[in-house]
């Protein structure tokens with residue numbers, strides 16, 4: 596690892612773990628967090644959960660696992676360039692989507708609607724719930740007992756009501772303070788990753804075209820550069836050469852703008868970072884261009900009629916699973932039944948949120964298809 600800047604998170608300024616543990620041998624505390632995340636059950640399930648496309652639509656599309664790996668790669672690169680804690684950035688990135696339901700945002704919205712009268716459902720909060728409570732792996736504690744800074748980074752957003760219930764970890768949302776720079780960087784690395792891989796996946800699926808994307812300035816600029824350099828380039832390489840340029844431009848801009856803001860604010864510690872306005876950011880021009888790209892994807896990809904058909908189906912599956920299990924929690928697998936007696940709705944939400952796309956489809960078939968068991 597590179598030399599840490601004074602504003603980076605480190606083992607020295609960490610608020611530590613809830614349950615005291617001996618320091619790991621031959622690796623750091625944040626490496627241990629990263630390792631625990633990679634070995635947990637929820638992480639493995641990311642392979643069969645989707646962002647935009649339902650998992651079985653095709654093997655080439657991003658899943659939440661490959662998305663999380665891309666976010667980790669970008670986060671590490673930016674963290675290294677800025678003298679931040681790479682291990683922490685990587686741990687946060689690998690864990691940031693653990694709490695997602697099957698079927699991407701459609702699944703999350705459906706589960707939130709089902710849980711409206713029972714405390715709601717937020718995927719960020721669920722990611723934290725997985726690493727704090729739901730993973731059953733260690734003898735001495737529930738969850739993974741991660742460092743405070745890793746948990747702080749996982750909890751990207753949070754409603755005021757949930758923030759109040761969380762105590763120390765939720766306080767920053769009420770006091771409008773920032774998390775570590777490592778967490779801020781992950782947040783923007785997430786945005787770089789999904790905007791660009793959704794362009795790539797959308798083109799590959801034939802839902803959007805290069806011609807349509809050329810109405811988006813950031814894409815048009817880079818595609819023109821690639822065509823000038825390689826006049827007879829084929830479509831697949833044209834897309835990749837363009838997307839890699841877009842990612843690289845964003846990463847460099849993020850590093851430059853964040854460095855500029857750090858230079859102005861001069862934070863001399865992690866605590867100082869928490870008290871500053873957000874320090875990790877894109878410059879104004881790229882921020883504006885990213886917003887145009889996002890608006891394009893929103894209109895042309897996320898609301899494409901074929902995607903809307905998938906999301907409608909996904910919402911129906913999640914809502915019907917919820918209704919069935921909440922109506923008769925004794926249909927839940929045995930290991931959930933004891934908890935369901937204490938808190939039926941939250942237990943059903945945990946069970947559904949933990950499902951992969953294909954498991955949710957299979958479970959729905961088992962419950963609703965005549966002739967299936």
Ligand code: MG
Pocket residue numbers: 662666691692785789
């Ligand atoms: Mg993400």
